[in-house]
Amino acid sequence: MARSILSHFLILSNTSPRSISSLRPSGVHLRKCLSRTAIFHQNRLRIGENLRCFCSVSVSEPSTSETSSSSVKKRIVSGVQPTGSIHLGNYLGAIKNWIDLQNTYETLFFIVDLHAITLPYDTQQLSKSTRDTAALYLACGVDSSKASVFVQSHVRAHVELMWLLSSTTPIGWLNRMIQFKEKSRKAGDENVGVALLTYPVLMASDILLYQSDFVPVGEDQKQHLELTRELAERVNxxxxxxxxxxxxxxGGALFKVPEPLIPPTGARVMSLTDGLSKVMSKSAPSDQSRINLLDSKDAIANKIKRCKTDSFTSLEFDNPERPECNNLLSVYQLITGKTKQEVVEECKDMNWGTFKTVLTDALIDHLNPIQIRYAEIMSDTTYLDNILAEGATKASSIADVTLNNLYQAMGFLRR
Incomplete structure (x- = not known):
């Protein structure tokens, strides 16, 4: 993800991510399909290998008994890093879907600023970017009366739990993490701190701290969720x-072992300059590769006009030889809320010039209300800071219970 707490999942239908607690792949609970801690579960998948059960399970509607038999809602946590501007991939892959989740689940959405310092960063921009990200959460439709919105570093239990979990995390588990290998290779040894290696433990603490029932996952986060599950089982x-x-x-378990919340079949939002191999990302060197939520109308028009296309004369979904076409049609579908078939019928006879104009207009129309609301929120920083403070207080009330129980279970002297 531009790295985030499990924020890269994307829905290409008009439905939202839903509970998978009632699913039983091949008659076995999903939890038993996943790897277990190597010490006490033998012959299982190992961290870093293919996690096939994540990919073979689809999402179903919650059963009636699940949603109505109890007033206690299941809990979900997610967040985005405050590095760079939030872009279309963050929005369509995570934040837009939070709007539906907050109506069904108990939700905690935070700005993961502690994760933003694992690589060199601009210290003068971190605070501003954090507030900007929080404002965009609200501008996109996150409702602070339904969801707790807060800054990760404002709840110090995140770091404390990370240290406790680090004491039980085998170094071999971290050495196998794919993102560490990729990012450290790009950054070079002199720019790689220990935090880049250990940030998956912080990510695990972000989830386990709140006894999360479900975690939204995308392709680049399956391995991190597996590590989280392994750590929960190991500590328990x-x-x-x-x-x-x-x-x-x-007595009993100290941590819930969270289940993955998998969206309906879809695709990630890809780069505007490479629809085949690169996901839209904040870390891409060219700003032309992404649409930022705060881009001006002229910037959006320019980026769409210059984005990579192909030489085919018509438009279509799901042709493996046309990744850019599939990506741009998918973005149009998500932005307009139309069905896949409606987009096919509307766009199949368009040429690229016509479609790019249609897509540009749709993006501007969709993002303009978000930009207006963002400006309103940023004009009253006291309002925003109060929401973040309230969210941190609510989050801390949950986190402190988890943390104190673990201190006690690990044998520390009570305060």
Missing amino acids: YLYGGRKWKKLGGR
């Missing part, structure tokens, strides 16, 4: 159950 085995009860705790 090492410190939970009877061991914790003997220390005065209530």
